[in-house]
Amino acid sequence: MMNKKFNVSTPSGFPEFCPKREKVRQQWIKVISETYASHGFQPIYTPLVERDENLVGKGGNPKEIYALRRLQATDEDKSHSGNALRFDHTVPLALYVARHLNDISFPFRRQAIGPVFRGERAQKGRYRQFDQCDIDVIGSENLSFFHDAEMVAIITKIFTKLNIGEFVIRINNRKILTGFFADLGISADKIKPVLDIVDDLEKLPPAKIMENFAEQGLTNDQTNKILEFTNVTGEPTEILNYLKGINGGEDFTTGVQELETVLTGIKALKVPAQNFIVDLKIARGLDYYTGTVYETKLVGHESLGSICSGGRYNDLAKIFTKKNLPGVGISIGLTRLLGQLFDAGIIQADTASPSHILVVPQDEKLVPNAIELSQQIRDILGLSVETYLDKKKFVKKLDYADKLGIPFVAIIGEREIENNSFVLKNMTTGEQNTHSIENIESIMGELIVF
Amino acid sequence: MMNKKFNVSTPSGFPEFCPKREKVRQQWIKVISETYASHGFQPIYTPLVERDENLVGKGGNPKEIYALRRLQATDEDKSHSGNALRFDHTVPLALYVARHLNDISFPFRRQAIGPVFRGERAQKGRYRQFDQCDIDVIGSENLSFFHDAEMVAIITKIFTKLNIGEFVIRINNRKILTGFFADLGISADKIKPVLDIVDDLEKLPPAKIMENFAEQGLTNDQTNKILEFTNVTGEPTEILNYLKGINGGEDFTTGVQELETVLTGIKALKVPAQNFIVDLKIARGLDYYTGTVYETKLVGHESLGSICSGGRYNDLAKIFTKKNLPGVGISIGLTRLLGQLFDAGIIQADTASPSHILVVPQDEKLVPNAIELSQQIRDILGLSVETYLDKKKFVKKLDYADKLGIPFVAIIGEREIENNSFVLKNMTTGEQNTHSIENIESIMGELIVF
Numbered sequence: 001m002m003n004k005k006f007n008v009s010t011p012s013g014f015p016e017f018c019p020k021r022e023k024v025r026q027q028w029i030k031v032i033s034e035t036y037a038s039h040g041f042q043p044i045y046t047p048l049v050e051r052d053e054n055l056v057g058k059g060g061n062p063k064e065i066y067a068l069r070r071l072q073a074t075d076e077d078k079s080h081s082g083n084a085l086r087f088d089h090t091v092p093l094a095l096y097v098a099r100h101l102n103d104i105s106f107p108f109r110r111q112a113i114g115p116v117f118r119g120e121r122a123q124k125g126r127y128r129q130f131d132q133c134d135i136d137v138i139g140s141e142n143l144s145f146f147h148d149a150e151m152v153a154i155i156t157k158i159f160t161k162l163n164i165g166e167f168v169i170r171i172n173n174r175k176i177l178t179g180f181f182a183d184l185g186i187s188a189d190k191i192k193p194v195l196d197i198v199d200d201l202e203k204l205p206p207a208k209i210m211e212n213f214a215e216q217g218l219t220n221d222q223t224n225k226i227l228e229f230t231n232v233t234g235e236p237t238e239i240l241n242y243l244k245g246i247n248g249g250e251d252f253t254t255g256v257q258e259l260e261t262v263l264t265g266i267k268a269l270k271v272p273a274q275n276f277i278v279d280l281k282i283a284r285g286l287d288y289y290t291g292t293v294y295e296t297k298l299v300g301h302e303s304l305g306s307i308c309s310g311g312r313y314n315d316l317a318k319i320f321t322k323k324n325l326p327g328v329g330i331s332i333g334l335t336r337l338l339g340q341l342f343d344a345g346i347i348q349a350d351t352a353s354p355s356h357i358l359v360v361p362q363d364e365k366l367v368p369n370a371i372e373l374s375q376q377i378r379d380i381l382g383l384s385v386e387t388y389l390d391k392k393k394f395v396k397k398l399d400y401a402d403k404l405g406i407p408f409v410a411i412i413g414e415r416e417i418e419n420n421s422f423v424l425k426n427m428t429t430g431e432q433n434t435h436s437i438e439n440i441e442s443i444m445g446e447l448i449v450f
Numbered sequence: 451m452m453n454k455k456f457n458v459s460t461p462s463g464f465p466e467f468c469p470k471r472e473k474v475r476q477q478w479i480k481v482i483s484e485t486y487a488s489h490g491f492q493p494i495y496t497p498l499v500e501r502d503e504n505l506v507g508k509g510g511n512p513k514e515i516y517a518l519r520r521l522q523a524t525d526e527d528k529s530h531s532g533n534a535l536r537f538d539h540t541v542p543l544a545l546y547v548a549r550h551l552n553d554i555s556f557p558f559r560r561q562a563i564g565p566v567f568r569g570e571r572a573q574k575g576r577y578r579q580f581d582q583c584d585i586d587v588i589g590s591e592n593l594s595f596f597h598d599a600e601m602v603a604i605i606t607k608i609f610t611k612l613n614i615g616e617f618v619i620r621i622n623n624r625k626i627l628t629g630f631f632a633d634l635g636i637s638a639d640k641i642k643p644v645l646d647i648v649d650d651l652e653k654l655p656p657a658k659i660m661e662n663f664a665e666q667g668l669t670n671d672q673t674n675k676i677l678e679f680t681n682v683t684g685e686p687t688e689i690l691n692y693l694k695g696i697n698g699g700e701d702f703t704t705g706v707q708e709l710e711t712v713l714t715g716i717k718a719l720k721v722p723a724q725n726f727i728v729d730l731k732i733a734r735g736l737d738y739y740t741g742t743v744y745e746t747k748l749v750g751h752e753s754l755g756s757i758c759s760g761g762r763y764n765d766l767a768k769i770f771t772k773k774n775l776p777g778v779g780i781s782i783g784l785t786r787l788l789g790q791l792f793d794a795g796i797i798q799a800d801t802a803s804p805s806h807i808l809v810v811p812q813d814e815k816l817v818p819n820a821i822e823l824s825q826q827i828r829d830i831l832g833l834s835v836e837t838y839l840d841k842k843k844f845v846k847k848l849d850y851a852d853k854l855g856i857p858f859v860a861i862i863g864e865r866e867i868e869n870n871s872f873v874l875k876n877m878t879t880g881e882q883n884t885h886s887i888e889n890i891e892s893i894m895g896e897l898i899v900f
Contacts, residue, residue, distance in 0.1 A: 006504055008548040008770050011533045014497035016546065018553075019560070022493045037804035038828055040836030042854075043472045047464035047579055048498075048565060052521055054456055062522035069519065070569045071502055071534055072512035081569075083461045084521055096466065098458040103468075105853045107840055110469070115498060119520045119531075129497055139840065146817055146839040153825070268821035320458050354487035367596055371718035375603070378488055386490025389596040390557055390589065403555045404492075 013120070013128030015335055020349035020405075025131075025338060028162060029113055032133045032332060035158045039150060041111040041135045046092035048115065052084040057319050058091045064119045085117035089134040090316075090329070097138060098320035106140035107147065113334075127335055136329030138316050143326045145258045148292040148312055149265020151330050155296055155308050156275045158332070164346055166299035167307070170279035171236075173259045174289050174311070176243065177280070179252025180229055184222050192287070194218070198230055199283040230281040236263050239278040258291050258312075290314045294330060304340050308332045351405025355386040356447065358401040359422075362413035364391045369412055373422055373437065377410070380440055383447075401427055408447065463570070463578030465785055470799035470855075475581075475788060478612060482583045482782060483563055485608045489600060491561040491585045496542035498565065502534040507769050508541045514569045535567035539584040540766075540779070547588060548770035556590035557597065563784075577785055586779030588766050593776045595708045598742040598762055599715020601780050605746055605758050606725045608782070614796055616749035617757070620729035621686075623709045624739050624761070626693065627730070629702025630679055634672050642737070644668070648680055649733040680731040686713050689728040708741050708762075740764045744780060754790050758782045801855025805836040806897065808851040809872075812863035814841045819862055823872055823887065827860070830890055833897075851877055858897065 010016050017025055033043070055065055066085040086092050089112040097104060113133045120126055135154070137147045152169055159167045177198065178191050186194055197212045204212075213223040232242060240263060243256045259278070266276060284293040291312030298304055310330030317325050341347045357377060361370035367389055374387040386406065388397045401409050411423040416434070424443050425432040435442050460466050467475055483493070505515055516535040536542050539562040547554060563583045570576055585604070587597045602619055609617045627648065628641050636644055647662045654662075663673040682692060690713060693706045709728065716726065734743040741762030748754055760780030767775050791797045807827060811820035817839055824837040836856065838847045851859050861873040866884075874893050875882040885893050 006507060006548075006770055007501060008504065008545045010497050010545075010549075011499055011501055014499045014533075015495070016497055017495035018550070019492035019494055022495045025495060026493060038834045040803055040805040040808075040834060040856075042469035042802055042804060043476060044469055045465070045467035045472045045475060047460050047466055049461055049464045049579060051457060051461055054458065056521070057456060063520055065521040066518040067521040068516040068535070068569075070513055071506070071515040071517040083464075085518070095458045095460075098456075099460075100468070105850050109836070119518075129499060142840070144817070144839040144841070146821065146837075149821075150837075150839075264818055265821055268818040269825050270822070320456055353490055353492055355490040358490075367594070368714055368718040371596065371599070371715055372720075375719050384488045384490060386559070387596075387600075389594040389600075390592070391594070400555050406490075 011128075013126070015127055015129065015339070019352040021338070021342065023351070023354070024347065024349050025334070028334065028338065029131075029133070031161050032158055032334075033111065033113055035154060035161065036111040036133075036135050038157075039109070039154055041109045044093075044096055044110050044112065046086075046089075046096055046112070048086055048117075049083045050086055050092060050095060052082055054095060054320075055084055055087065055091055058094060060087050060091070066117050066119050087118050088116050089114075089132055089331075090136070093134075093136060093138075094317040094320055097325060098317050101321060101323060106138065107143060108138045109135070110138075111135045127339075130333065130335035133332040133334050134329060136316075136327050138325050138327040141324050141326075143328065145261035145292065145312075146265040148258075148328050149262045149269060151292075151294065151310065151328060152262070152266050152276055153269035153271050155294070155330060156271050159296070159307070160275075164298065164341060165301070167275065167296055168299060169276040169308075170282045170295045170297070171259075171262065171276060172278065172280055172282035172293050173255040173262075173291055174283070174293055175251045175255030175291060176259065177230075177255075177283060179248050179250075179255055180246075181226070183248050183252060184225055186218065186222060190216050190218075194226070195283045196285065198226065198281060199285050201230060201281050232280055233277075235273075236266075236276070236278045239280070255291070262292055284309065284311055288313050292328060298346075301344060301346065304337075304344070307337050351407075353386065353404035353406050354384045355404070355406045356383040357385045357408045357410050357424075358388060358397075358404075358406045359385060359410045359412070360388045360394070360397045360401075362394060362411060366412055366414075366417065369417055373410060373412060376437065376440060377443075381444060398425075398427075410443075461578075463576070465577055465579065465789070469802035471788070471792065473801070473804070474797065474799050475784070478784065478788065479563055479581075479583070481611050482608055482784075483561065485604060485611065486561040486583075486585050488607075489559070489604055491559045494543075494546055494560050494562065496536075496539075496546055496562070498536055498567075499533045500536055500542060500545060502532055504545060504770075505534055505537065505541055508544060510537050510541065516567050516569050537568050538566050539564075539582055539781075540586070543584075543586060543588075544767040544770055547775060548767050551771060551773060556588065557593060558588045559585070560588075561585045577789075580783065580785035583782040583784050584779060586766075586777050588775050588777040591774050591776075593778065595711035595742065595762075596715040598708075598778050599712045599719060601742075601744065601760065601778060602712070602716050602726055603719035603721050605744070605780060606721050609746070609757070610725075614748065614791060615751070617725065617746055618749060619726040619758075620732045620745045620747070621709075621712065621726060622728065622730055622732035622743050623705040623712075623741055624733070624743055625701045625705030625741060626709065627680075627705075627733060629698050629700070629705055630696075631676070633698050633702060634675055636668065636672060640666050640668075644676070645733045646735065648676065648731060649735050651680060651731050682730055685723075686716075686726070686728045689730070705741070712742055734759065734761055738763050742778065748796075751794060751796065754787075754794070757787050801857075803836065803854035803856050804834045805854070805856045806833040807835045807858045807860050807874075808838060808847075808854075808856045809835060809860045809862070810838045810844070810847045810851075812844060812861060816862055816864075816867065819867055823860060823862060826887065826890060827893075831894060848875075848877075860893075 068083050116132050181191050193216050282295050289311035293311035295306040296308040312328040316327045359370045359374040361367050370387050374385045377385045409425045416422050421436045423432050423434050518533050566582050631641050643666050732745050739761035743761035745756040746758040762778040766777045809820045809824040811817050820837050824835045827835045859875045866872050871886045873882050873884050
């Protein structure tokens with residue numbers, strides 16, 4: 001029988017990472033997760049699969065949700081099984097909180113890092129499976145705006161540690177915008193469309209923006225006042241003072257008070273001044289947000305879009321519980337961000353292997369000695385060590401270390417066995433030195449160089 | 451409009467972990483992943499979704515594979531989309547290797563930790579989504595049996611670090627069994643059924659075993675010789691010598707040689723004698739394995755079944771490439787194992803929060819001071835610190851720390867602010883001491899106790 005020809009490529013929109021890039025991805029997850037934990041965010045593990053009615057009920061688009069059914073369905077589940085893949089971490093959080101309402105101590109700080117799925121048209125930078133790294137704080141009935149300040153400190157720590165260059169977190173408050181619009185006499189039904197136009201200010205040409213305002217029936221005066229307002233720049237405290245000087249309505253005033261609390265918190269958290277600004281243009285598209293909103297951009301790479309965003313919302317789980325659960329959260333779109341940073345050459349992936357040292361026997365019969373030495377280096381020095389176990393020419397073994405980016409090779413031959421020693425070769429410089437096995441700690445001095 | 455009543459429980463067979471247990475799960479993944487890395491196993495990230503024809507082609511059961519389709523399908527994908535969720539890490543590995551055949555340096559050592567999906571009937575301990583933690587070494591054309599020895603050392607390190615009690619890895623080689631059967635005159639078509647009966651030796655009552663042997667047409671003499679052979683016990687080297695004394699055919703002899711290499715490697719790796727035995731009863735159900743096979747049991751909890759198993763196979767990617775790719779691998783069924791260990795009380799989950807300290811202001815207007823102190827403790831001492839930011843009664847704040855298992859609370863009130871100090875309270879002992887903020891390192895002495 002002829003072998004069927006299989007298409008072994010990854011399905012469109014489903015990413016893979018080779019070892020070099022996967023090492024970076026895992027390192028990033030470690031930094032993100034540990035920083036979240038350093039502010040007390042507890043991990044929870046929610047299933048990747050939820051009831052489809054809950055996903056749709058909480059705002060999912062049925063055209064983008066992947067439902068599950070068995071490939072060869074049995075009679076009882078010929079249609080679909082009622083389950084579907086999660087499209088974000090927020091619906092699973094809402095369901096978790098609804099399930100455990102009586103056991104949770106509020107404010108509930110949770111982190112979630114893992115894959116979500118969206119049946120979008122796959123294109124460059126748009127994935128159908130991608131990792132999101134989220135934190136949220138959920139309050140019971142109310143939640144201090146100091147939590148919103150902490151988000152800014154956390155974003156700052158993460159991107160500082162990840163060392164990808166200068167970044168700026170842009171902060172605003174939805175109530176300031178919507179309150180300002182209402183005070184201009186813009187009717188309630190136009191507030192959301194006008195917010196969407198503001199959200200596009202940096203994406204669309206000015207003529208198109210003017211057209212969009214006009215389409216909503218705004219007067220020139222209203223349009224000009226909005227443009228003037230959203231273009232205000234200055235130090236955060238200057239903008240706060242400017243806002244305090246405006247005699248706005250209740251919503252506007254509440255928004256300004258919330259922003260003031262956030263800025264007080266940011267100051268106490270000692271976030272460096274270059275990492276955040278107040279930007280009255282920031283609206284965020286989602287209906288979802290009701291107070292603070294964030295966007296983060298890489299300086300000099302603004303075209304990448306926001307690398308971390310989020311905001312404050314009024315109620316997490318309205319449709320699942322009767323309790324009022326306000327929240328604030330941020331999300332890092334890890335897969336998309338890493339893809340962009342690799343493509344733009346902002347980050348590089350250097351080595352594939354986690355090994356510090358490859359132990360190479362000069363001859364196949366010395367493999368047991370090589371194994372023994374490897375285990376000693378692992379146990380005594382706590383290093384990652386690989387042993388070359390297969391029969392190959394010596395040069396091929398060195399080639400293997402080189403290709404995987406293993407920085408050191410330890411070689412043992414007959415002479416080394418006799419002397420209870422091994423040769424340590426630096427694969428970058430080519431330098432090599434003999435060490436006695438009894439004195440194995442001495443190699444740390446050589447390793448320290450890299 | 452009346453609110454629809456939503457069922458917020460997790461879909462059947464899809465597990466969730468609360469923060470206490472999720473902390474343990476993540477800690478386990480860290481130990482497992484780092485131990486894999488300490489032997490040079492590179493992580494790769496393969497999609498959770500593959501082409502369904504590849505999954506089925508490589509042996510997946512279509513009744514258990516979850517296919518994806520959009521919940522509200524558009525015209526062009528009314529049927530299914532041709533993609534399905536992976537059911538293990540081996541098919542994705544085979545596809546990865548087939549895709550990257552020319553870039554991979556063999557032997558290819560890869561680790562994979564993450565969820566897989568099976569549409570099984572959900573029942574206690576059987577999940578439809580569960581984490582598997584796999585390593586495999588794939589050779590090009592051939593692969594030394596010393597790799598098989600390394601698996602034993604790795605399993606030993608992992609379960610020793612996880613500290614879940616005594617365990618024993620049972621090692622065998624399929625060729626020894628099948629060669630022995632062939633030498634007894636059992637015909638080729640009966641070898642696999644007889645192997646399956648041997649695999650059941652510990653699961654079924656003796657009468658049933660005898661019946662099964664008889665059903666395959668085995669003579670009493672053949673049956674007795676198999677039972678005698680599979681019941682041989684002794685030190686690994688004793689069993690090896692016993693096997694060497696048997697004048698078997700080619701397959702049998704090859705199997706014994708392979709086992710000898712494995713035992714030589716295990717010795718060089720200094721695996722403690724109590725952690726492994728040679729057990730000629732071990733067959734492993736899967737057709738897949740062709741050489742070494744492993745099973746690991748917890749001493750005193752044998753009913754939990756094998757907590758880590760695996761083996762040697764002839765060819766990873768036969769249907770996807772023309773190249774011969776022998777491999778050896780092991781797998782830890784993390785979700786199932788953790789569930790069993792929690793249920794059996796072998797492991798406990800103690801604290802929910804990652805925080806070492808909760809900083810509590812006595813009064814709402816001292817929140818900025820509490821924030822500032824928290825950030826100092828984080829930055830200077832590298833600890834995880836949470837700040838109580840919301841307006842609550844003081845006792846409720848302490849209650850919060852208690853419920854989350856946060857071991858220390860740092861309290862600041864008016865007097866502490868004046869003195870530039872704070873009170874550190876040990877939540878276990880109730881003891882409390884005042885520390886000056888300038889001298890913040892002094893608290894490490896108190897924290898060290900836990």
